Amino acid sequence: MRILIYGAGAMGLYLSARLAQAGHSVSLKARGAAVSQAEAGVPVTIVSGGDSHEVSTVRTVAEIPSSSDFDLVILTTKAWQVPQAAEEAAPALSPQGRLLTVQNGVDAPARAAEHVAARQVLAGTAVVIAERTGPLQVSLNGPEAHLILGRWEADAEGQEGDQAITAALLQAGLLAQWSEDIVTALWKKLALVASYGGVGALSGAPVGITRAVPQTKALVRNAMLEVFNVGNARGASLQEQDLEDIMGTFTQKFPESTTSSLQRDLLEGRPSELRDQVGAVVAHARELGVDVPIFETIYASQLPRELQARAAAERS
Structure with missing residues (x-):
């Protein structure tokens, strides 16, 4: 081939x-x-x-x-x-x-x-x-x-x-x-990476910490639920077992030092996939009339860093 x-x-x-x-x-x-x-x-x-x-x-x-x-x-x-x-x-x-x-x-x-x-x-x-x-x-x-x-x-x-x-x-x-049913697979993957990565960017902490602290662990789970609601409104067929699958990946499979590429890029001042992950959830949610307060907060809080990084990249 x-x-x-x-x-x-x-x-x-x-x-x-x-x-x-x-x-x-x-x-x-x-x-x-x-x-x-x-x-x-x-x-x-x-x-x-x-x-x-x-x-x-x-x-x-x-x-x-x-x-x-x-x-x-x-x-x-x-x-x-x-x-x-x-x-x-x-x-x-x-x-x-x-x-x-x-x-x-x-x-x-x-x-x-x-x-x-x-x-x-x-x-x-x-x-x-x-x-x-x-x-x-x-x-x-x-x-x-x-x-x-x-x-x-x-x-x-x-x-x-x-x-x-x-x-x-x-x-x-x-x-x-x-x-x-690749649409469901795409939204399931997005629910994992955008949620733990977005909360990681907010907290500045790796997975080992965000899943050990009850408040941030719950925040990740609730963020995943927001993505599920948007994905299902868009035509996906995400079920409770899918949520348990990705929560299991977050809580049991990632090494403690894990951070997402989104989180690392934002931290290090590089252009990131903020708009394509967190921003995509927000954009689809607004179009469909689905409430996503966690993702709205993540996106609003991280967008200034993203804009600074892209402006710096254009100047270099």
Whole structure:
């Protein structure tokens, strides 16, 4: 399978390495130091379980080859970068190919579908603990990625291709799961990351503290319920068991030092996914007439930091 990974962050490097190791033809759209190192002959390296593996078959490029005909494009950028990435990748996608979004939030598939035929868009959620430790190096700090993917728009004729993509991900050692209700999966993932990340940003504390303090633990749970209410009003089918699942992840599975990327970016003055996670909940809630007082508070309190970070990034 011919695969393009757009974005050389931790997720992009991880997927590039695993899919190339499985024998697929993988191109990695990168920029800056990653491209410079690749031109100097440095391979993508993945560190897992204490072992380091160089993957020399990943083709790292600064520009997507105009003659490409990819079977699968995976966008691994930040959520706000999806429109540009989808627009650039669209001409390189084969007519029967698929474009997969794996961003946090619920709006990336629709944004991608503005540049690629909706029937070609696959929406996905991804859970993996990976850290980019160099321009072309990634460290896997836990189990292999768990991906849930599904069609953004029903397309019975594309089922065979969808099965091939799921098989390719499984072949690469990933836990890939097909869903006929990807909307619910997206909102469930958002309920987890936006709630513990948003409360973490408010409190300035890692998971080990926010779940140990009864007040902040309850705040996270109530925030999750707000997302469930909005998601179900939007067409998801989130149930009580789904709430227990994500609360179990928050209270039992995360290491004590865990912070979300949203929380870290806000703390360190970098542009974050505030608008795409917390802001998305607020925007959908307002449109649907659903009350989300916790998310309204998180968004209002963190927006000044986000605006400062984006202004600084534009000046640099």
